Amino acid sequence: MEVSNLQKMIDDLCLYEEVKVEKTGVIIDGAALYYSLYYTSDPKLDQRCGGDYPGFKDEVCNFFKTLQDCEVTPYVFLDGGSDPDKRKTLVSRRKDTEEKAKTIAMTKPEDAVPKGCNVLPPLVKDVFIEILQEKDIMFEQCLGEADPVIVSAANQNQCAVLSIDKDFYIFEVHKGFLHLDNFEWKSKEDGKFPAKLYTRSKFCEHFKLDPALMPVFASIAGNDYSKLQDRGRFARESSSSGEYSIKRLDGMLSFLSKVNLDGLNDSQKRERALSEALKHARKKENQTFKLAIRKYVQPEKPSSKLPSWVRKKVEIGKLTTSVISVVDQKSMMPPVLVEDFSQRSSYTAAYRIRQYFYGLLTKDVQALLPDLSSDEQKKLQLRCLHKAPEGLRRRMFEEALQVQTSALENIPDQLKLPVCVTVLWFNNLKVGQKAETVLHTLLLWFVCDPNSPEDEFERKMKALKDEGVSNWQPQPHVAKAFSQWQRCMRQSLHLNQLLCSPLPEPQCARLYCGPLLHRLADEDTIEEVQKTLRGEKKELYENLTTVCSPPSGEGSSQSSRVEVPSTEMESSSGEWKTKEKKKRGGKKNKSQKKK
Structure with missing residues (x-):
């Protein structure tokens, strides 16, 4: 649910600390890591021909070997089922990925695929989990989205978070956020390597913003749940010399820093700031903004109807997380193919x-x-x-x-x-x-x-x-x-x-x-x-x-084959929905009729 262009703003303003990574623990967003390692490998790993899993394994093993050499202890957390509240965003994102897959498929071998046009091969996550198990690296596969679990683990263990997810600019992570783009593990020297460490406190200090309002800023700036259509009001009031998207973010932060919060607790501060921002944009209050704020402040622990033995297998990486989508949400959105x-x-x-x-x-x-x-x-x-x-x-x-x-x-x-x-x-x-x-x-x-x-x-x-x-x-x-x-x-x-x-x-x-x-x-x-x-x-x-x-x-006409009743429909969004059969005694489906 990350805020777009926030990283560019932070980089432009140098709101980070240059650090050398060594002798520490780090909480790793597993999905972000395997995406990043596959897309940024040098030489670039194949996407056009279905993937290169041996090459990917080499890249992942080199990464963890570097951490070991620098005495960095990794703790990896992987996403489970997706949040049903952001289904529209996931469908939109899937359509965008499909367009990228078409571009990759149609690009000639002698031509370079456009920058940012990436589609992950279908077995990358399975390979990644296998490597974690082989290398005895501590990891957990969550039953829902991993972000709140990652934040909790980071604060409990007093570790920084490593990810590409810009949500970690918003969450309160005591030891800060390391963005993978600036985590220069291939530049190891003398048992350490350079990185850039971001802290929410430094960001808020720069913009004179009460830290309690960071979730409000994220909800109106735009994420997977909400985006305030302000018709350029905040951008016009900004003193920033950046492009429009940066001016808009700067204007919002400037506005929020001036809201009167005297005598209010954190919850009341967020409520007043949201009300003032919506009023300023001439919008009526909308529950979607409150939902987005709650995702940062009080993320719900996912529940599941799965039996305990299934949940346990999911958590230790012995079972795919698609079982969560099928059982709890009665649908599944499979990976896009090139x-x-x-x-x-x-x-x-x-x-x-x-x-x-x-x-x-x-x-x-x-x-x-x-x-x-x-x-x-x-x-x-x-x-x-x-x-x-x-x-x-x-x-x-x-x-x-x-x-x-x-x-x-x-x-x-x-x-x-x-x-x-x-x-x-x-x-x-x-x-x-x-x-x-x-x-x-x-x-x-x-x-x-x-x-x-x-x-x-x-x-x-x-x-x-x-x-x-x-x-x-x-x-x-x-x-x-x-x-x-x-x-x-x-x-x-x-x-x-x-x-x-x-x-x-x-x-x-x-x-x-x-x-x-x-x-x-x-x-x-x-x-x-x-x-x-x-x-x-x-x-x-x-x-x-x-x-x-x-x-x-x-061949394909073997007479011994058994027809299988349909339990699946595919929607235009590429999402598969499952439905249980009618009880026996009801009408036969097509596959049960005369063959």
């Missing part, structure tokens, strides 16, 4: 998996597996799903992906889940004669292991990654196929988590590397790389090929 927007969304490839995910959360198990006994169906209810027999949970996963996990006997544990996803994806793939080329590209990637002794195969794969696609145009059908695979992979990861991991969790950072896969997806290149396979890698590749390639004559 893809060809003239074609059908790649999310449709994961539709079936999503139905099972929703079904488990909305008590629709009977429609998914009608042949189960009533006792088995009760065991798959969300409240007791974690206690269900592994065989039953595995069966649910197999039904969702239309696979038999017994066929994975010769596949390493780390590849079992990705192989299941690949089988489902390939059986439904519709890219003509190039389907097997795309399949074998993925299988060669599965075999690749940068941590193994370097051989001719690994050298060839590394050369292809380094070559990348900077001067090469990805083929549209290949890009579409990889995009569909990633959607299936992401949804399968989360379904497996919800089912308490009937299959081993794979290493997310090893799941996909866009520049390498797109460069490899050429029949001649694949054949050249295949010839370099030797020993165990060749045997693994052959086993993968056997499992993932269906027998002749089989």
Whole structure:
């Protein structure tokens, strides 16, 4: 809900302190960190080809290694469900992200993507959490928005907050706010590195503003909840020489500093200041401004209808936060994809998996597996799903992906889940004669292991990654196929988590590397790389090929497939809304009618 242009004002006025970071603790806004690290990496990480997760892992590990070297102890907090009160803002923001995704998708390899045009690949958060767990870094995934939890933890532990969220200019953070743009961790020298520390007290001192009025300033300046349409009144009264947006903020701060607050407590001060500001702008009092102020002053601790075992798994990063949106808000807004927007969304490839995910959360198990006994169906209810027999949970996963996990006997544990996803994806793939080329590209990637002794195969794969696609145009059908695979992979990861991991969790950072896969997806290149396979890698590749390639004559028309009842609608905003089925005995839906 950050105030736009506030950072520029602070930078222009130098309302910060130059510091050297060392031997301290820091509270980190996890979402802000992984966004920043992905977008500001050097060299820049791929967005056009679906992402570069191994490259992202290197960047994140380097960041935390630097903190360790400087004796800085990180505490990371991640967002959970979004605030329902700012749904309109989220929808608007999503449309803006979609436009950026279209721009990235249409930008030619030889051209630079416009500055600020960034879209995060879909598995970045999963990779980030995996790294936190591997490095034993203290973190918590919140059930709602993380801001109030971050402020509380920062003040309790007497630490500064590290983020890019300008809300932390407004909140009362005792030890100050470190903006990631000025957190120069790559400039480490002698066990410390430079940063700029902002404190609310210094800001208020400069503008002669009572600190209690900072939430009022944020509510009228404009954030995710409110914005005062003042028709330029505040800007015209400003003495600032800056641009209009800066003049407007300066005028508001000057006005608020002159409101008579004598004899009032903090709550009364905010009430009077808001009333005077609205009167000055010739606006009637609006509850949205009071709501925005309350979000800063008395942020509500999110509640959830989720069972305690589910909440616990969310908090420790063992379960996706999308379960919160589905159960508590009956909707979910999935990440925006960089893809060809003239074609059908790649999310449709994961539709079936999503139905099972929703079904488990909305008590629709009977429609998914009608042949189960009533006792088995009760065991798959969300409240007791974690206690269900592994065989039953595995069966649910197999039904969702239309696979038999017994066929994975010769596949390493780390590849079992990705192989299941690949089988489902390939059986439904519709890219003509190039389907097997795309399949074998993925299988060669599965075999690749940068941590193994370097051989001719690994050298060839590394050369292809380094070559990348900077001067090469990805083929549209290949890009579409990889995009569909990633959607299936992401949804399968989360379904497996919800089912308490009937299959081993794979290493997310090893799941996909866009520049390498797109460069490899050429029949001649694949054949050249295949010839370099030797020993165990060749045997693994052959086993993968056997499992993932269906027998002749089989494909997307397999008669054994079960139709899944619809539990999902997609709105024009890109938000998916779930709805529970009518009780049995009511009208059959289309998928239950005669087939």
